[in-house]
Amino acid sequence: MMLEAGEERLVRACQRLPKVELHAHLNGCIRPSLLLELAEERDIVGQLSLSDFKDVILKEDRSLEECFKLFALIHILTTDHGIITRITKEVIEDFASESVVYLELRTTPKHNEKVGMSKRSYVEAVLAGIRATDAAFPLESFFACEEKICASSATMETPNHRCDEKKIGRIHVRLLLSIDRRESVEGAMETVRLAWEMRHLGIVGIDLSGDPCIGDWKTFLPALTWAKEQGFPVALHCAEVPNPTEVEAMLAFRPDRLGHVCFLEDSEWSKLLTSGIPVEVCLTSNIRTNRVQSIEVHHFSALYNANHPVVICTDDPGIFSTTISREYFLIASHFVPELLHLSKKAIDFTFADEKLKKTLLRLFDQAEYVLDCNL
Numbered sequence: 122m123m124l125e126a127g128e129e130r131l132v133r134a135c136q137r138l139p140k141v142e143l144h145a146h147l148n149g150c151i152r153p154s155l156l157l158e159l160a161e162e163r164d165i166v167g168q169l170s171l172s173d174f175k176d177v178i179l180k181e182d183r184s185l186e187e188c189f190k191l192f193a194l195i196h197i198l199t200t201d202h203g204i205i206t207r208i209t210k211e212v213i214e215d216f217a218s219e220s221v222v223y224l225e226l227r228t229t230p231k232h233n234e235k236v237g238m239s240k241r242s243y244v245e246a247v248l249a250g251i252r253a254t255d256a257a258f259p260l261e262s263f264f265a266c267e268e269k270i271c272a273s274s275a276t277m278e279t280p281n282h283r284c285d286e287k288k289i290g291r292i293h294v295r296l297l298l299s300i301d302r303r304e305s306v307e308g309a310m311e312t313v314r315l316a317w318e319m320r321h322l323g324i325v326g327i328d329l330s331g332d333p334c335i336g337d338w339k340t341f342l343p344a345l346t347w348a349k350e351q352g353f354p355v356a357l358h359c360a361e362v363p364n365p366t367e368v369e370a371m372l373a374f375r376p377d378r379l380g381h382v383c384f385l386e387d388s389e390w391s392k393l394l395t396s397g398i399p400v401e402v403c404l405t406s407n408i409r410t411n412r413v414q415s416i417e418v419h420h421f422s423a424l425y426n427a428n429h430p431v432v433i434c435t436d437d438p439g440i441f442s443t444t445i446s447r448e449y450f451l452i453a454s455h456f457v458p459e460l461l462h463l464s465k466k467a468i469d470f471t472f473a474d475e476k477l478k479k480t481l482l483r484l485f486d487q488a489e490y491v492l493d494c495n496l
């Protein structure tokens with residue numbers, strides 16, 4: 122599809138824009154090429170027919186139900202320590218190449234005796250992937266410097282400090298552990314306690330996700346309440362399907378962030394706006410899974426026009442063939458041009474510590490100075 126010159130410029134600006142990603146599922150970010158490679162290997166040993174799997178991977182639109190069928194297949198291919206480490210590394214590199222400067226990845230710790238995997242060893246494999254990454258985002262497009270790169274010359278207070286030579290900046294990565302809606306009370310508690318115990322290793326919070334048509338909020342409430350009592354942040358997938366009772370309970374729980382919120386009745390909508398709980402907006406995911414009919418009627422604009430805190434996210438960029446730059450392009454081309462403001466504001470909704478938030482803000486201030494900000 123040929124883009125107009127103006128659109129080309131907007132696409133490039135969205136690419137260069139420093140961004141924060143707060144809702145991305147590790148196994149939903151896998152490169153389709155890697156999935157096919159893994160399927161091929163299994164096909165050779167007769168464990169799986171590549172032709173069936175290939176159609177499922179390469180399919181464009183898929184219902185929410187098909188998504189979860191695909192995840193079941195993906196988990197067969199990827200539940201192996203070495204592969205999880207490799208996926209993590211590649212996913213971070215992909216986000217860094219999109220000028221993501223701060224990434225909160227989320228993933229569901231898996232228990233698989235056949236491969237000697239416990240929830241803990243799964244998480245350690247993901248952390249090994251984060252440590253193995255020296256992914257950098259291209260700063261040359263916005264000439265910002267990070268303290269550790271230009272400690273000598275950068276007087277961070279003067280954002281108009283310019284770097285002439287090409288600079289790169291290190292992407293900051295943190296992890297949320299996901300409770301899958303299929304889990305038991307004990308399973309949910311095990312995940313939360315593991316996350317809390319490993320918080321000094323970069324685990325910054327808890328996510329509740331999984332097939333919204335199954336599971337009962339009351340099963341997860343004890344673990345989520347325990348997390349909240351420790352002051353550990355919680356993000357909830359909310360209202361991906363109509364479920365007024367659950368939505369009421371989730372809003373009453375007052376999580377730190379909500380994902381999706383596609384099906385809200387009027388009374389819940391006003392409660393959400395009053396709550397001020399930031400919403401992780403995943404445009405392409407919602408449209409591809411028929412949660413929202415089209416981008417024109419997506420609730421992003423109602424949230425934005427009500428001045429409600431929102432953060433633009435990808436959810437599963439590998440599954441929905443999107444990138445965070447493309448999500449920003451959709452926002453700019455359908456709704457609002459103030460992308461830098463939207464992107465910078467997202468720092469407030471991260472689960473990062475105050476020191477890192479300050480570092481990110483300075484990076485954005487410097488980007489603001491040099492970026493062609495009429496996005």
Ligand SMILES: CNc1ncnc2c1ncn2[C@@H]1O[C@H](COP(=O)(O)O)[C@@H](O)[C@H]1O
Binds near residue numbers: 146149188192
């Ligand atoms: C499309 N909307 C969605 N709604 C709810 N949960 C979703 C999701 N997309 C992904 N996940 C959750 O993320 C898991 C895959 O990544 P991990 O194996 O955890 O890294 C899926 O199994 C599902 O539980």
Ligand SMILES: [Zn+2]
Binds near residue numbers: 144330358436
């Ligand atoms: Zn999600």
